[in-house]
Amino acid sequence: MKFETMATQGFLDFKKQNNSISMPIYATTAYNFNSVEHAIDLFDLKVAGDIYTRISNPSNDITEKRIAALEGGVGALVTSSGMSAILITILNLAQQGDEIVTSSKIYGGTYNLFNKTFKQMGINVKFINSDNLENYEQAITDKTKCIYAETIGNPKIKIADISGLAEIAHKNGIPLIIDNTVATPYLCRPFEFGADIVVHSTTKYLSGHGNAMGGAIVDSGKFDWTQNDKFKMFTTPDESYHGVIYTKEFGNAAFIAKSRTHLLRDLGCCQSPFNSYLTLLGLETLHVRMDRHCENALTLAKHLEAHPNINYVIYPLLQNNEDYALAQKYLKKGASSLLGFGVNGDGTKFIEALKLFIHATNLGDVRSIITYPAGTTHRQLSDSQLLDAGITKDFMRASVGLENIEDIIEDIDNAIEQSRK
Numbered sequence: 001m002k003f004e005t006m007a008t009q010g011f012l013d014f015k016k017q018n019n020s021i022s023m024p025i026y027a028t029t030a031y032n033f034n035s036v037e038h039a040i041d042l043f044d045l046k047v048a049g050d051i052y053t054r055i056s057n058p059s060n061d062i063t064e065k066r067i068a069a070l071e072g073g074v075g076a077l078v079t080s081s082g083m084s085a086i087l088i089t090i091l092n093l094a095q096q097g098d099e100i101v102t103s104s105k106i107y108g109g110t111y112n113l114f115n116k117t118f119k120q121m122g123i124n125v126k127f128i129n130s131d132n133l134e135n136y137e138q139a140i141t142d143k144t145k146c147i148y149a150e151t152i153g154n155p156k157i158k159i160a161d162i163s164g165l166a167e168i169a170h171k172n173g174i175p176l177i178i179d180n181t182v183a184t185p186y187l188c189r190p191f192e193f194g195a196d197i198v199v200h201s202t203t204k205y206l207s208g209h210g211n212a213m214g215g216a217i218v219d220s221g222k223f224d225w226t227q228n229d230k231f232k233m234f235t236t237p238d239e240s241y242h243g244v245i246y247t248k249e250f251g252n253a254a255f256i257a258k259s260r261t262h263l264l265r266d267l268g269c270c271q272s273p274f275n276s277y278l279t280l281l282g283l284e285t286l287h288v289r290m291d292r293h294c295e296n297a298l299t300l301a302k303h304l305e306a307h308p309n310i311n312y313v314i315y316p317l318l319q320n321n322e323d324y325a326l327a328q329k330y331l332k333k334g335a336s337s338l339l340g341f342g343v344n345g346d347g348t349k350f351i352e353a354l355k356l357f358i359h360a361t362n363l364g365d366v367r368s369i370i371t372y373p374a375g376t377t378h379r380q381l382s383d384s385q386l387l388d389a390g391i392t393k394d395f396m397r398a399s400v401g402l403e404n405i406e407d408i409i410e411d412i413d414n415a416i417e418q419s420r421k
């Protein structure tokens with residue numbers, strides 16, 4: 001199936017679904033065992049099947065298979081939020097004393113998880129200036145377990161050089177993890193450029209309507225966990241699961257199998273089947289929505305570029321953007337709804353004058369949303385951290401929705417005018 005067909009129809013099984021053409025919501029916690037032997041086989045991982053919804057659920061299974069197929073991976077796991085997907089991904093391969101290398105220009109929530117919670121757990125995250133690939137290489141030590149990056153960084157809209165990062169990671173025997181939330185597999189499929197694991201906040205474009213929290217982890221199945229002795233958690237017996245050795249039992253799906261049977265089981269951040277249903281509903285129109293998001297955002301970006309009271313515009317597909325060449329390579333179909341700009345006026349007045357743009361902290365919603373990072377998502381950061389993240393006081397981040405583009409432009413123009421009064 002091509003992308004659009006997979007997005008709308010993938011993995012529906014009408015016979016299993018009583019001929020319902022929409023995905024059924026399996027609102028159940030537990031599953032009947034056919035016999036004691038069946039229960040034993042399920043617990044011993046000898047047969048596939050559901051035991052308890054904290055670990056798997058038939059509704060979630062459809063959403064997982066479709067997301068995995070859209071990314072081109074061997075398997076996926078849906079979780080309660082994007083943050084829990086990132087948490088499980090990192091804890092699946094790193095423990096106390098280990099290190100991770102990432103950019104200082106990543107999503108503020110991830111920054112806090114890495115900088116505070118992981119620090120408390122003894123996992124040291126090195127934040128580097130990602131303008132130069134060599135900085136990643138220099139930060140890697142024997143203890144480093146992965147490189148972590150965002151395809152399109154939130155909120156500063158920096159593009160990751162995925163193939164360059166993959167080369168550095170693989171040279172050092174570690175995987176590249178990519179947060180593909182903002183690009184979505186419709187605009188970029190990181191596995192095609194060498195990434196090993198992809199994470200998503202499905203809260204954003206994949207569900208698409210601002211109504212369902214969720215996350216996903218996708219395994220490319222390409223990373224060889226046995227190539228060195230850095231990843232013993234995959235190659236030695238897991239006592240908490242009858243001594244299973246993940247690479248032996250699950251082959252190239254070891255990463256995703258361990259994330260479910262070990263960490264989803266223990267941490268409990270599973271996705272509600274109802275949210276899986278909403279996410280699948282969103283996936284069915286992903287390609288159509290993304291095209292319009294990209295078209296509206298590029299039109300607004302070009303309009304703002306020519307506006308006398310705008311200090312700067314950040315949109316990767318503007319020719320003078322510093323990441324234009326990277327965007328041409330990785331984002332051939334468009335650069336998402338995310339657009340940044342600096343207003344030459346009073347920021348608060350600007351936000352308050354907007355009528356159509358909703359002032360909220362989200363992106364990838366069908367509705368246009370404006371965020372003021374210095375005052376909201378990045379409020380916890382110190383002045384020097386803000387500087388590292390490239391956030392200035394005039395910086396606005398828009399997620400351009402699917403409304404009529406003339407209405408969108410009129411709303412922004414009016415707010416700029418008001419901000420200068």
Ligand SMILES: Cc1ncc(COP(=O)(O)O)c(C=O)c1O
Nearest residue numbers: 081082083107154181201203214
């Ligand atoms: C790039 C990125 N990754 C992860 C997250 C976290 O996702 P969630 O809010 O679903 O936990 C966000 C949220 O804004 C995000 O923008």
